Amino acid sequence: MVDHRKLANAFKALSHPNRLQIYLEIMERRTLSSQALAGCALTDFINSLNVGAPTVSHHIKELVNAELIRVERNGKFLTCYLNESMCDYLHRFFRPDMIPTRQEVNE
Numbered sequence: 001m002v003d004h005r006k007l008a009n010a011f012k013a014l015s016h017p018n019r020l021q022i023y024l025e026i027m028e029r030r031t032l033s034s035q036a037l038a039g040c041a042l043t044d045f046i047n048s049l050n051v052g053a054p055t056v057s058h059h060i061k062e063l064v065n066a067e068l069i070r071v072e073r074n075g076k077f078l079t080c081y082l083n084e085s086m087c088d089y090l091h092r093f094f095r096p097d098m099i100p101t102r103q104e105v106n107e
Contacts, residue, residue: 014068
């Protein structure tokens with residue numbers, strides 16, 4: 001069954017270009033072989049987006065609220081990781097053989 005609210009929150013969060021870029025950077029890091037390198041530090045986004053820390057923090061918060069990413073604190077440093085369950089959920093949604101029927105959408 002498709003959770004419309006969950007999808008809408010994810011799409012809304014990803015509709016902002018900076019949040020989309022953050023999400024894509026985290027996805028790229030996930031492909032690295034070492035789990036230790038799979039996350040992105042908050043400072044990575046400050047440098048790549050060329051925006052201030054408060055703005056990046058806001059975008060991170062929106063992505064966390066949409067369950068797209070998770071954040072781990074190590075002392076004063078934050079590292080962002082992809083929320084694998086949401087990534088799988090979105091992947092299943094976009095697979096052509098998994099597109100919901102009109103009846104499933106209306107349920």
